Amino acid sequence: MFKKVxxxxxxIAALVANTAIMPVIAAPQNxxxxxxxxxxxxxxxxxxxxxxxxxxxxxxxxxxxxxxxEKNSHQELPIASITKVxxxxxxxxxxxxxxxxxxxxxxxxxxxxxxxxxQVYLEPGEEFSVLDMLKAVAIHSANDAVVALAxxxxxxxxxxxxxxxxxxxxxxxxxxxxxxxxxxxxxxHYSSAADIAKMSAxxxxxxxxxxxxxxxxxxxxxxxxxxxxxxxxxxxxxxxxTGLKTGFTTKAGYCLSASAERNGMKxxxxxxxxxxxxxxxxxxxxxLDYGYANxxxxxxxxxxxxxxxxxxxxxxxxxxxxxxxxDVSLMLKKGSKDQIKQNxxxxxxxxxxxxxxxxxxxxxxxxxGQVVAKADIVADAEVKKASFVRLFFRMIIGWFGIGRK
Numbered sequence: 001m002f003k004k005v006x007x008x009x010x011x012i013a014a015l016v017a018n019t020a021i022m023p024v025i026a027a028p029q030n031x032x033x034x035x036x037x038x039x040x041x042x043x044x045x046x047x048x049x050x051x052x053x054x055x056x057x058x059x060x061x062x063x064x065x066x067x068x069x070e071k072n073s074h075q076e077l078p079i080a081s082i083t084k085v086x087x088x089x090x091x092x093x094x095x096x097x098x099x100x101x102x103x104x105x106x107x108x109x110x111x112x113x114x115x116x117x118x119q120v121y122l123e124p125g126e127e128f129s130v131l132d133m134l135k136a137v138a139i140h141s142a143n144d145a146v147v148a149l150a151x152x153x154x155x156x157x158x159x160x161x162x163x164x165x166x167x168x169x170x171x172x173x174x175x176x177x178x179x180x181x182x183x184x185x186x187x188x189h190y191s192s193a194a195d196i197a198k199m200s201a202x203x204x205x206x207x208x209x210x211x212x213x214x215x216x217x218x219x220x221x222x223x224x225x226x227x228x229x230x231x232x233x234x235x236x237x238x239x240x241x242t243g244l245k246t247g248f249t250t251k252a253g254y255c256l257s258a259s260a261e262r263n264g265m266k267x268x269x270x271x272x273x274x275x276x277x278x279x280x281x282x283x284x285x286x287x288l289d290y291g292y293a294n295x296x297x298x299x300x301x302x303x304x305x306x307x308x309x310x311x312x313x314x315x316x317x318x319x320x321x322x323x324x325x326x327d328v329s330l331m332l333k334k335g336s337k338d339q340i341k342q343n344x345x346x347x348x349x350x351x352x353x354x355x356x357x358x359x360x361x362x363x364x365x366x367x368x369g370q371v372v373a374k375a376d377i378v379a380d381a382e383v384k385k386a387s388f389v390r391l392f393f394r395m396i397i398g399w400f401g402i403g404r405k
Contacts, residue, residue, distance in 0.1 A: 050290060052283050055253070055273030058193040059287040061295075061331045062201040062259065062266035066372075068291050073194040076175045077272050080247030081118070081141045082191070082255050083183030086164045086199050087150065088245075091134060092207035094153045102131040106152045108144070115143040117184055118231075120221050122148060128222075136221055138213045140228040141246065143182040150181045157181055171198050186251040193270040200244055200257045200268045211259075214243030233281055234258055238288065244268070248277070258284040265331070267291045298337050300365070301328035307377050308346045310360045315352030315383040322346055322360050322377040330365065330373055341366045346377065354383040 056072040067073075094100045105127040113124045120136045122128075122144045128136075130152070136145035150160035157180065164178045173195035179185045203210055217236050219228040234241040240262040247255035254274040260267050269287035274280035305324045312320050330340065346361035354360075361377035 050283075050286055052271070052286070053275055053279055054271040054283055056193040057269070057271045057283065057287065058197050059267065059269050059291050060197045060201065061291075062205055062268050064331055065198070065201065066331050067194075068267075068295060069287060070194070073197075074175050074192050076190040076192055078183075078186045078189060078249060078252035079191045079196065079272065080183045080249040080252040080255055081143075082196055082245050082247040082257050082270075082272075083178060083181065083189070084137055084141065084146055084247075085196065085203060085245050085257055086167065086178065087146050087160075087181045088134070088138060088210060089199055089203045089207070090160065090163060090167060091130075091137075091149055091153065092203065092210050095130070096207060100130055100153060102129065102134075104130045104152070106130055106133050106148050108148050109151055111157065112144045112147040112151065115147055115182065115184070117143045117182070119144040120226055120228075132221060135213055135216065135219055135228060138210065138243075138245075139216055139219055139230050140221075141231050143184060146182050168195070168199070171195075171202055173198055183247055183249070183252075186249055193272055196257050196270045196272075197268050200259060200270070204243065204259055204266065204268075211242045214245075214259075215241070232256070232258070234260075234285065237281075238285055242266075246280075254280040256280045256284050258288065260288050262292055264297055265292065265295070294333055295331055296334055297329050298332050299327055299329045300337065300340060301342075301363075301375070303327045304380075306380070307344050307363055308361065310346045310379075311349040312354055312383050313349050313351045314386055315354065316386050317383050320350075320354050320360065320383050321380045323380040324363065325357070325359075325376040325378045328363075328365070328373065328375050336367070339367055340372070344377070352383050352385040354379050356380065356382050 050069060052071055054071065056075045056077055058067065058073040059069040060067050095102065108122040108124055108126045110124050113122055118141045120140060120142045133145045133149050136142035137149065147157050150157045154160035154163060160181055161178050164181065168176045175192035176195045177190060179189040215235055217230050220226065221228050231246040232243065238260060240260040241258065242261055243259045244257045252273065254277050255272045258269045267288055269284045271280050271283050274283065301324055303324055303326045306321055307324060308322050309319045310322055312318055343364045343366060344361065350360055356379055358379045359376050360379050363375050363377055364371050365373040
């Protein structure tokens, strides 16, 4: 009897010491879930499959960056007015952040007036609204208007271009360098098909209101005296076309970043260095058709689906069920759903209290051994912290149970 009492006191001491010094095993941090496939630069087809005349091309899913096709996609090339995609990105950031509004007036400087190429023939001292200027840029590819907007936002085109290059670095556009905001410069001013796809996706996903402008086929400028005709004929001829920007100089050739959406699938097709205008539209259409014909968004897991359990320390229960935080949909090649494998990784243990919805693990989805998506696993119920008395008696019961074996 004395021995058992002594052991009990030893257990109490051990429990107190353990409670005092045991490190907390925290649940994983609740990171944002990625519930659509992201295969990065995975190449699904060779350049020969579509037999493009473009010097470089790429087809990507705008939401995930999944590459469906690429040809010389990282080659540095002049991009002409596709430069304005980055300019529009910074303009939309300035609008959405409140730095400027659509109604603000934009003055025309001598520098903006002196721009050549495609323009709306601005005169020094004139003023137009941000919205009117942005329409001139997005629809008519006006070089003078984009310079005026750059000066409005950053004080000078030079500072604005520096911000363009900073944004390119932020987006991981490693084969890009800008010297102006409109693309008139050929030497030393370059990008790649892959980088153009990145900035195009950033623009249409983060700032979707731009699509209300890029989808306008015809509009008016200067109180209706000047016609704005969209340089991107796919807006008028391709089902689901939403944008985005054309470009041409003698050195760059004919270029296009084309965006489209059908059944929730947002695709971006980029072609650079095409021999003529018709070919750039035809080959961009060919890329988009390929994407919509061969890929689809497939739901493979449902929110709330149970995926395992995690051990809970010092709780009123010793485990908690883990459920999927949200639906999981993947951009997949048609007929490939069965190839997707899942790998569940639960926290080895978490310490009470546990709250419903607390992240306790992750599930990874793999295609041929490559992770294409991941999603959070969360606790499906609350587990309160056990009282000292409950923990003590749990230990005693466990001890006596072991002793009887």
